[in-house]
Amino acid sequence: MIEMRGVRKRFEGGVEALAGLDLTISKGDLFGYIGPNGAGKSTTIKMLATLEYPDEGEVRIAGVDVVERPEEVRRLIGYMPELFGLYDQMPVEEYLELFARIYQVPLSQVDAVIELAGLEPKRQALCGTLSKGNRQRLYLARILLHDPAVLLLDEPASGLDPLARIELRELLKELHRMGKTILISSH
Numbered sequence: 001m002i003e004m005r006g007v008r009k010r011f012e013g014g015v016e017a018l019a020g021l022d023l024t025i026s027k028g029d030l031f032g033y034i035g036p037n038g039a040g041k042s043t044t045i046k047m048l049a050t051l052e053y054p055d056e057g058e059v060r061i062a063g064v065d066v067v068e069r070p071e072e073v074r075r076l077i078g079y080m081p082e083l084f085g086l087y088d089q090m091p092v093e094e095y096l097e098l099f100a101r102i103y104q105v106p107l108s109q110v111d112a113v114i115e116l117a118g119l120e121p122k123r124q125a126l127c128g129t130l131s132k133g134n135r136q137r138l139y140l141a142r143i144l145l146h147d148p149a150v151l152l153l154d155e156p157a158s159g160l161d162p163l164a165r166i167e168l169r170e171l172l173k174e175l176h177r178m179g180k181t182i183l184i185s186s187h
Helices: 041-048 070-076 092-103 108-116 132-144 162-177
Strands: 002-011 015-025 030-034 056-061 077-080 150-154 181-186
Touching (some): 015 041, 030 041, 041 181, 070 077, 077 132, 092 132, 108 132, 132 150
Parallel strands (some): 150 181
Antiparallel strands (some): 002 015
16 A cells, blocks of 8 residues: 655755665555654655655555655545644634535535544534644544545654543554554654
């Protein structure tokens, strides 16, 4: 489902973030991508999400080349960056309805992802009033709206308290049981 062959990425100043990365993740796998800060985890995930392109090598999602057909890849993935913003003055349900319209999916998907993410008690809460754990759940719900086959999660547990980490782990297990291919990075 995820293939990277001979991937190299250099940044300004000669910094080589990836030096010949080979990575294969099969359909339905839950894969932990672990390494210290600066090891190239976020760069790898951004390439898979079509936000960065390799200087060398091949990157494919479900056989689709991320450089040649990025729009097709974006329909296959749900990408959760380490840092993300929400519309703080918008209620949770309205926020998800907005993105359902953007993704052109039925509004019934909003109810489904609210339930899956355990956000029912927060449905009418303003996004800006949510705890860090519930903000993570909301963003994860957002990326699930279009039912992507592949989830790319960059440090999703960063800054969460122990209980929120356990809840996130349980949610990831449920998504894995649903057949999602999940790449999760962590240090």
